[in-house]
Amino acid sequence: MGGVLIAGCGVFDNEGKGDGGMNMQEAAEYSDTVLDKTLRAVKPAVQWAHDETTTGICDLSRRRTVMTVISDERRGNFLGLVERFWKKSGYEITSVNPNEESPAVFARTPEGFGISLIIGFKGQAFFEVATPCVDKSEVAAPTAKPDGPAYEGVEIPRPNVRSDFWSAAAPVSSPAPMAS
Numbered sequence: 001m002g003g004v005l006i007a008g009c010g011v012f013d014n015e016g017k018g019d020g021g022m023n024m025q026e027a028a029e030y031s032d033t034v035l036d037k038t039l040r041a042v043k044p045a046v047q048w049a050h051d052e053t054t055t056g057i058c059d060l061s062r063r064r065t066v067m068t069v070i071s072d073e074r075r076g077n078f079l080g081l082v083e084r085f086w087k088k089s090g091y092e093i094t095s096v097n098p099n100e101e102s103p104a105v106f107a108r109t110p111e112g113f114g115i116s117l118i119i120g121f122k123g124q125a126f127f128e129v130a131t132p133c134v135d136k137s138e139v140a141a142p143t144a145k146p147d148g149p150a151y152e153g154v155e156i157p158r159p160n161v162r163s164d165f166w167s168a169a170a171p172v173s174s175p176a177p178m179a180s
Contacts, residue, residue, distance in 0.1 A: 023137035031062040031129035032142050041085040047148040047161045058133040066125035069159040069167040075119050082117050124159040
């Protein structure tokens, strides 16, 4: 687990009441959609696994862990690609952490959901969506299938998938143009 909670309950009473517009399951499904779209925007694609879902009185967080190694040299590309996608999607970038060891970008959707991308140990990327306060309800497991091992019931390992692009230690150059 490597995500950081970036949004929590808003104004609520002690019984977990949101504003009546969305319940926790609907918020979880919206969070899954945000994560699905974000990961589909990453080209070349990375392998990911579901991470822990946590629930509070009136909020929850959905997480996905990237299993593809993101090299030191590619972290800026990865963070920049995701940040541009979030901006294009109408999300407000709320903070960027340029720390070399654990760079991160944080955003908020127009609906008030917080989303983060944090690069952790050995280049492992962690995505998290944290909901605002919503009406309390049961929350089902995510339905999206990871594009690699599911790691259900076991600790997710360090990144263990190599990518010719994302794991590259040096920039991959384009072939030289052919002489005419």
